Amino acid sequence: MDRLTKKLSDSKWALATLLGLILYGKSLFLLFTLYEVSVRVVLLSLLSIAPIALVVSFIFLFAGRGRWKYFFLVNVFFSVLFYADMVYFKGLNQLFSVYVLYIKNISFDFGSSASGYFMSYDFVVLLDLPVFLLMLRKSRIYEKEQTLKPQWGGALLRRTRFAVALTLSGLLMATQVMAVSGVEDMENFENHALLLSPVGNHLVNMASFVAEKVMNLTEDDRAEIRDWFEANAQNLTADETHAEDFGVLKGKNIVVLHFESLENFVLQETADGQEITPNLNRILKESYFFSGVREQVREGTSSDTELMFNTGLYPTQKGSAFMSYAENTYFALPKLLKSQGYATMTLHGDDAKFWNRDVMYPTLGIERYIDESLFEDKRYSGLGILDESLFQQSLLEIGRTKEPFYSYIMTVTSHTPFNLEEEYRYLGLPGDTADAGYLESIHYTDYHFGKFYEELKKKGLLENTAFVIFGDHEGIHKYHETELPENDKKIPFIVHVPGMKGEEIDRIGGQIDMLPTLLYLLGEEESTYGDKVMGTNLFHPGTGSVILASGEIIGDPEDPVHLQQAGILANKILAGDYFKPLVEDASSSLDD
Structure with missing residues (x-):
C-alpha cells in the first residue's frame, strides 16, 4: 500500500483518473440497484462521464496532499449520497434531494417507516472508504518529499489543467442536459437518475436549489403566470x-x-x-x-x-x-x-x-x-x-x-x-x-x-x-x-x-x-x-x-x-x- 500511495502521490493525473473511475463505478452500481442490470443501463451510464469529469476537474487546483484530501472528501460525499439515493428511491422512486436537507424540523419518528427500505447490499458503495482513509494518512510521508521538488510554474500548470478540464466537461454536461431536457421520459422524475446520471442529477438539483432561493420574478414571469390562470378560469x-x-x-x-x-x-x-x-x-x-x-x-x-x-x-x-x-x-x-x-x-x-x-x-x-x-x-x-x-x-x-x-x-x-x-x-x-x-x-x-x-x-x-x-x-x-x-x-x-x-x-x-x-x-x-x-x-x-x-x-x-x-x-x-x-x-x- 505504501508503494501505491507513493505512485498516486507523485503522479499529476493518477488521483484524478482514479477518482473518476471510482465515481463512475459507484454510479453504475447505483443504476443497477435502482433499475436493472442491462445493456441499456450500461449505455446510459456513459452520460455520467461529463458530470463526473466536472467534479474531478477541481482536483487540479490542489498540490501534494491537498489532492488526496479533495479525492477523499469527494469520494465520501458521493458515497454517502449514493447510499441515501438507494434508500430514498425505494420509498419515493427518485434520488435523494438537497431540498430534504432543508427539512430541519423533520420528526425522528419517520425513521420507523423509512427503516424498512434499507437493503443489506447498499453499503457496498462505502466499502472502499476505510482503505482510502488509510492512504490519505500515509500520504503525509510523501508531502515533504514533494515540497522539496522544484515547483516553478506549478501553480500556473495546475490552474491551466483545471480551466481546460472544467471548460470541456462543463460544456459537455450543459449540452447533455439541454439534449435530454426535451426527451419525453424526462417528464417522469423516476428517469432522472438515468438521463442526467446520478452525479449529474445531484449537480442540477443543487444548482436549482440555489437559483430558487434567490428567485425574483420578472414581469415576464408574472405575465406568464397571469395568462395561465386566465386560461384555467374556464375549468x-x-x-x-x-x-x-x-x-x-x-x-x-x-x-x-x-x-x-x-x-x-x-x-x-x-x-x-x-x-x-x-x-x-x-x-x-x-x-x-x-x-x-x-x-x-x-x-x-x-x-x-x-x-x-x-x-x-x-x-x-x-x-x-x-x-x-x-x-x-x-x-x-x-x-x-x-x-x-x-x-x-x-x-x-x-x-x-x-x-x-x-x-x-x-x-x-x-x-x-x-x-x-x-x-x-x-x-x-x-x-x-x-x-x-x-x-x-x-x-x-x-x-x-x-x-x-x-x-x-x-x-x-x-x-x-x-x-x-x-x-x-x-x-x-x-x-x-x-x-x-x-x-x-x-x-x-x-x-x-x-x-x-x-x-x-x-x-x-x-x-x-x-x-x-x-x-x-x-x-x-x-x-x-x-x-x-x-x-x-x-x-x-x-x-x-x-x-x-x-x-x-x-x-x-x-x-x-x-x-x-x-x-x-x-x-x-x-x-x-x-x-x-x-x-x-x-x-x-x-x-x-x-x-x-x-x-x-x-x-x-x-x-x-x-x-x-x-x-x-x-x-x-x-x-x-x-x-x-x-x-x-x-x-x-x-x-x-
Missing part, C-alpha cells in the same frame, strides 16, 4: 346539472378528515367477509364521492396534500413548500373562512414541528394547532398518537370552539409500516404481512371515525356540519410490495352532508382539484379565487384529466400543454412568493 365552471349545488356548504361547520394512506380500493371492499371501511361506506350514501381523483404528492408527501387542499397550488418539484416557503403569502381556505367568522384549527397526533407545520399553519390562517403535546390521551402506535385519541381530542376541541368552525383532522395510525399492535387489530386478519397490517390500520381508523361521527350526532352538531374526507396518498401500493387489488393511484375524495342525496362522480381529477370544487360548494365567486387556484372544479363538464407527479397525464385534456406548465409555474409562484404583492393588500381585510 372552474360547473355543469348545469350541478348548478343547484353552488353554496350548499355555505355557513356550515367544516370537518376535514385527512385520512393517512387511504386508497380507493378499500372502500366497499371486504377482508375475510368483513367490511374494511364500514363507516365510510355508510356515509357514501349521503355524499358526493369523487372516485376518479389521483394522488399528486411529491417529496413533501402528506404536507403536499395539505398544500394542494388548502391553497390550490401544485407542490414544489423538489423538497416541500412547507419547509422552503412556510413564510410566503398564500391564498388559503382557512384564511378565507377565518375572514368570514370561522374558528380555524388543526389536530394531528405528531410533533408540532414535523414538516414545519408550526410555522406554516399560521401562514395559512390556522388559529389553533393541537399537536401531540396538547393531547390528553397520549397512547402511541407507529408514527404518532393513536387515532382513537385523536378523535377523542377532536371532540373536546370542537366542544370548546364557537361555531362556525373549520377543523382539519389528520390521522396517523394508518401510516406505514402498518405494524399495529394486536389489541387494535379489530379485523383479526391472520399473519403479520404488510397487507394485513395495512387493512387492519385502515379499519382501525375507520372504526374510531365512526365513533367520532356518532358522538357529534348525539351532541346535535351534525345538523350544520359538513365532512370533507380524502386520502393523502397511496399507502400499501406506494411503500410495499402487495397482493392487494390494484389502485391506480386513486385516493377517495368525499364531501358529506348528513341527509343529502349521494352521488358518485367518476370524473378524472387530482388532489389539486379538491379546493376549487369545495370553494364552489361553499358558494365562493370565481373572482375570489380564479387567479389564485390552479385546479379544476370536479363538477366541470367532461371526463376530466390529471397530471401526476411523474409527469404522466391520465385522461384526454383539451390542452395538455396547459397541464404540463402547471407544475413549473407553481414552482415559480412558490419560489418567487408570487402572491405577496397581490394577496397581501387584498387579504388585509381577511386578517382583521
